[in-house]
Amino acid sequence: MAKSIMIQGAGSNVGKSMIVAGLARACANRGLSVAPFKPQNMSNNAAVTVDGGEIGRAQALQALAARRPAHTDMNPVLLKPETDTGAQVIVQGKRFATLRARDYAARKPSLLNATLESFRRLSLDTDIILVEGAGSPAEINLRAGDIANMGFAEAAGVPVILVGDIDRGGVIAQIVGTQAVLEPGDAGRIKGFAINKFRGDVSLFDEGLAEIERRTGWPSLGVLPWFGDAWRLPAEDVMDLKNRPGGRFKVAVPRLGRIANFDDLDPLSGEPHVTVEIIEPGRPLPGDADLVLIPGSKSTIADLAHFRAQGWDIDLTAHIRRGGHVMGICGGYQMLGQTVADPEGIEGAPGEVAGLGHLDVATVMRPEKHLSLTRATYRPTGGAVEGYEIHLGETTGPDCARAWLDIGGRPEGAASADGRVRGCYLHGLFASDGFRAQYLEELGAPSELSFTDSVDQALDALARHIEAHFDVDLLLKLAEPVGADA
Incomplete structure (x- = not known):
């Protein structure tokens, strides 16, 4: 039976997409059948899939990392901004509507079924689904009707790993503060945390890591040093x-x-x-x-x-x-x-x-x-x-x-x-x-x-980076079976 786990961020641009890509290649190297999944994405950098639709470029890269063709089920809702207040809404690869932000917020709950349908289909031939959140669950003003973070995790019964970005500073507050603002049910879905983009001697953060564990009760899955070859991978944002x-x-x-x-x-x-x-x-x-x-x-x-x-x-x-x-x-x-x-x-x-x-x-x-x-x-x-x-x-x-x-x-x-x-x-x-x-x-x-070889080599290097600094064994242990809720 397929299992799943979700990578959410304590903020935007903490490196969720790259971590999922690295985990996908690491799991594939372990012989697992793995699929990436992002319920809702916002990007004008889209990829065309084998089934003739479009998804976010990050999910296409993650599919490449997983060594499987990109499919519209990997990103069932894609928002493509057209103005500062409106976006084209792509559902399961096809244009659904063009909506203003306020109108989309009202329609968003109705799209949950599409995300669950795609998630369920992906689980049919997969050992592990790596789910990527969007933005941060700490944006509790967006929790009602959410399909991108905790709303999806709750509906699909998916456990969560929270990632913080130490490069921008304040990572202890990022992680501990996220727990503080979440409702108990949402906070309870988080099974562990990780720190990304560390520069320098990782041991210097040992006390900070211990303090996060003490305050949250969550185990650490690791501190990821800055990945210098990130520029070799196609960017989405x-x-x-x-x-x-x-x-x-x-x-x-x-x-x-x-x-x-x-x-x-x-x-x-x-x-x-x-x-x-x-x-x-x-x-x-x-x-x-x-x-x-x-x-x-x-x-x-x-x-x-x-x-x-x-x-x-x-x-x-x-x-x-x-x-x-x-x-x-x-x-x-x-x-x-x-x-x-x-x-x-x-x-x-x-x-x-x-x-x-x-x-x-x-x-x-x-x-x-x-x-x-x-x-x-x-x-x-x-x-x-x-x-x-x-x-x-x-x-x-x-x-x-x-x-x-x-x-x-x-x-x-x-x-x-x-x-x-x-x-x-x-x-x-x-x-x-x-x-x-x-x-x-x-x-x-x-x-x-040789561009294709260069990207593939960078993905292999990213997988080695993940295996060296991230507890992949614990991640797989914390993953839960895709249940009837999905």
């Missing part, structure tokens, strides 16, 4: 999107307000001869960039206005005039065209706006979302490219005659007459080592990275 110093070839990436699916940057960040520089709002696009990469966006029209508000449209024109190269992916591709039309008001008020005008194409937003894992051919070389498509809208125009990808006989993408400005809808293409090497060579930079 936009807050983790950082500059990656490398070689002389510079890729400038404007940080869009609704940036999405920025995993396209990870393979470039890993290249030793490439520097990836994230350009924050208020800063110009650097004049010494070799390539400006405009990433995906959850709200193309809003991000196009944001792009112009930073003056990046002027910088981009100057970059192209100097002989620089440009790549737009998905929303970035749409922005590079002549117009973006939204006749049905999918992203906001119906209308049409002028694009950046560097590709002779036009985009019309359509309500049907295209979701697929995709195999393509890079036309200039005939090389294979693998990726995924996840977009609204159709893009057509004269520059599509210079499509540089082929998907099952269908031309994909567009290029300017001189070939220095390109765009396409295929995410993940830089993860294909052959394509990335060829593209960088065309731009004058060498490639030395």
Whole structure:
């Protein structure tokens, strides 16, 4: 019978996703059939699954760590923010609705059945389900109707391990304070705790560890030192999107307000001869960039206005005039065209706006979302490219005659007459080592990275890190069978 245990955080960004990934690989290395699960996630960095839906990128990485295909049941509720107060709600991989935060709070309890249904299905062929919470159970103002933390743990009968982040300080208060604010029933679900992101001599925290155990009555599962190879693993949270110093070839990436699916940057960040520089709002696009990469966006029209508000449209024109190269992916591709039309008001008020005008194409937003894992051919070389498509809208125009990808006989993408400005809808293409090497060579930079191998090696290193500093045996002992409540 499958067992389960849940990793919750004493705060946001304590490293839950990475711990679950490391535990998944450690359990898989022990010969266990393991599956990751996150009842509710919030991220615009999504992955397409084998069953044709979308889930949070972190759960896709955890599935890779578990050595099993990513499936929509691993993240049954995904929130994709579109504005500061509203988000697109994805349920079991498919668009459910677009709701304001207050409206979602009212609908949230009705989604509990979907999370339990997915959880139950995962348990049918699994030894252990590693459940990841969201945010923190200490946010007791969100407890009513909760499906992300203790609400799910209660409904599914799942025990909890609480993780604190010592790097941000105050970790004793994080752990002890969480117990103090929880209702007794919720606090009773916590069976142990762990500390993450420790720097320096771990023995210096022995007294702190003992004090947490004395005050809470919970056993410690360990103190995890800082994992230095974390940057090699694809990040899900936009807050983790950082500059990656490398070689002389510079890729400038404007940080869009609704940036999405920025995993396209990870393979470039890993290249030793490439520097990836994230350009924050208020800063110009650097004049010494070799390539400006405009990433995906959850709200193309809003991000196009944001792009112009930073003056990046002027910088981009100057970059192209100097002989620089440009790549737009998905929303970035749409922005590079002549117009973006939204006749049905999918992203906001119906209308049409002028694009950046560097590709002779036009985009019309359509309500049907295209979701697929995709195999393509890079036309200039005939090389294979693998990726995924996840977009609204159709893009057509004269520059599509210079499509540089082929998907099952269908031309994909567009290029300017001189070939220095390109765009396409295929995410993940830089993860294909052959394509990335060829593209960088065309731009004058060498490639030395085997990306898939690099990620797998980092997951193995993370598993060793977990086994060395985290009591995996105790975790498995504390896990409980998936019961009838689930």
